[in-house]
């Protein structure tokens with residue numbers, strides 16, 4: 001058996017839990033005495049490996065098939081269990097921060113990619129694939145950019161047995177501005193070449209100390225779109241389009257609520273004039289940035305010499321934007337926001353299996369007609385374009401199958417038994433509401449079509465109610481502290497000073513000024529809720545990932 005060494009919580013107080021993953025990828029948790037825990041901590045600090053071999057495990061830690069904690073009570077443990085038990089990731093790969101994406105997760109991720117790619121292409125973007133490596137000379141060109149990323153870059157510096165060093169180091173892309181814009185200086189010559197709107201769907205690499213699957217990785221999946229324009233105004237319109245693209249996919253299609261905020265100047269993307277980012281809220285009261293778009297102004301155009309000959313015969317620098325929907329984190333939010341105590345809950349559109357059909361029979365004589373009906377319904381739905389699966393495994397009971405597909409978030413389950421065969425009906429179960437109803441066979445397709453929308457609406461309504469209930473107004477320091485302690489997002493008048501934001505962060509153990517609403521105009525907003533000096537803005541403050 002192996003234990004996950006990358007992130008098991010070893011603190012000086014509280015209950016120590018060791019997470020264990022068996023070679024069969026079953027997930028177990030066990031409580032540890034603090035002396036055992038200190039021993040493991042020492043071991044982990046001395047040995048730079050992710051996995052610690054555990055030779056003996058007591059029987060009490062062998063866990064049930066389902067999720068053993070409640071999402072609201074222990075989100076962190078719930079999230080870890082769902083990832084493994086629903087078959088999303090395998091954490092046994094032996095490099096910290098690099099995870100194996102299993103088929104169930106990859107199908108969800110590919111659906112999310114597709115939704116974004118369709119929006120991007122509808123709005124004039126084209127796909128490209130740039131090299132994974134960026135030479136150091138490109139990377140060094142924009143000063144703020146390189147400063148911001150320097151500590152996180154993985155470098156390739158040698159080949160073979162190590163005796164041969166590369167002439168120049170190559171960065172594994174942490175983001176690709178300095179790759180794209182190097183080429184843009186060749187591709188953009190005249191106003192006729194603009195706008196240029198390209199995107200790639202790739203993984204990027206950043207050295208992160210603390211990692212968490214789908215939330216913070218050393219390798220993670222995203223989309224990056226890099227656009228160039230003749231005027232700043234067009235670039236600012238692109239920012240709007242990027243936000244609208246995020247809204248259409250993340251909210252409309254996936255039902256994840258978020259706030260799109262203009263980040264304060266000290267929290268911008270390295271190398272940007274302005275950063276706009278979407279924050280959603282996870283059940284532990286911390287916000288997660290899931291998408292961002294940046295007004296790069298001409299900051300990269302100048303060092304990369306991306307210029308065009310304008311209609312007036314003048315050579316000018318282009319105006320640029322870059323947009324990054326965080327596919328990984330959007331998948332994390334999808335899991336965290338909609339999931340419940342039984343596991344994943346997926347909207348129909350992104351579910352790897354949209355309808356699962358469970359045959360129910362107890363005698364061999366019933367088997368034939370039950371299975372025949374299952375096949376018929378499968379064909380009906382498949383021909384209508386649904387991803388359907390008949391779970392005809394004989395080694396498991398219907399009850400076991402119900403639990404398994406509920407854990408994995410399949411939105412619609414059809415139960416077909418002898419009674420359903422005799423009455424020409426089917427029992428339809430909704431994963432989101434956990435309710436069943438009997439539907440006549442001839443109405444089934446129509447019913448499933450309607451459910452697609454109804455399930456999404458239900459998930460959206462629930463998520464929005466929760467999200468909105470977690471945003472509170474505060475005008476005094478005590479109110480800010482209390483709200484952050486109870487896992488809420490605070491909306492408050494703010495003086496606009498970085499020093500005040502730092503002070504707030506320190507005093508509240510991580511409360512961060514996330515920014516203002518996009519169309520916000522500065523004015524007189526009374527007193528800063530934190531320091532009492534004149535407030536110029538209304539900002540959102542929250543603890544974050």
Ligand SMILES: [Zn+2]
Nearest residue numbers: 495500528531
């Ligand atoms: Zn202040």
